[in-house]
Amino acid sequence: MTTYDNADLKKAGLKITVPRLKILDLLEQAENRHMSAEEVYKRLMEEGNDVGLATVYRVLTQFESAGLVLRHNFEGGHSVFELNHDDHHDHMVCSETGTVIEFCDPVIEKRQREIAEEHGYSLVDHSLILYVKPKSSGSNRN
């Protein structure tokens, strides 16, 4: 498991500061690896570390540029961040519980590249999110 430390911050040209370490820490620790900036902020406050929300955004953005963190734009115009363990994966979000499940499917990955090629492009990135509901869920239509 990729775990980032001071060295990684330095490598990214970022000074070792309390907010940065705390945020990195939080992302490592977090049971729920996918957090919004707001969540990170709240969590830090709860733990007594009072960083500004603006700093959280700035740090997360810097981490993203540095490749330490991935940003995903889920539905509803808000982003979630997660540590970049450079094991690529996509997401499945349960509409009832909000649970986020990660998955990676080689078949889909391959087809994506092929499709881009077929259209004369090369794949730079992609975003795939499956919105699902529990199979045994209350409303069983179809």
Place this chain on the structure above:
Amino acid sequence: MTTYDNADLKKAGLKITVPRLKILDLLEQAENRHMSAEEVYKRLMEEGNDVGLATVYRVLTQFESAGLVLRHNFEGGHSVFELNHDDHHDHMVCSETGTVIEFCDPVIEKRQREIAEEHGYSLVDHSLILYVKPKSSGSNRN
């Protein structure tokens, strides 16, 4: 090609009003089928139809609920709308030109369903966007 008309509005419980017809019209006509609310608004203004931006949002949202229109959340926290021709497809966005290409791949569609099932869920919806660049593009890094 699915083309909506007054009857469809009525069916959706929506009164036939100028803004609604104009917006529907715009979406039918538009060379670029994918437009943001802001774009729809600007276009309408240019054509001399002065509707409020709020109305554009309201109407597009109603159309979405009515199934006449699809809303996609692209990167950068802004949505684009397109007429729902109920031929499902995903999108490929060129990072250099902004061009949006539609595609639908049965292999991917099938795998998505399977993956959801494998995790004990059933697929409700999904969002797949490929970010691509022209194969012969200037910057050939990697």
Place this chain on the structure above:
DNA sequence: ATGGATGCAAACTGTTTGCAATATG
């Protein structure tokens, strides 16, 4: 005539930025 629809402006959410104070290397 009557309730839905509109336009405007004000409210809101998520995110970014200017700036003076502060902390890191």
Place this chain on the structure above:
DNA sequence: CATATTGCAAACAGTTTGCATCCAT
């Protein structure tokens, strides 16, 4: 000590909402 970083508040973009007016039915 110089400069990157922070916190705060103000600025922003995109979208939603309250309300009085207006229009389709």
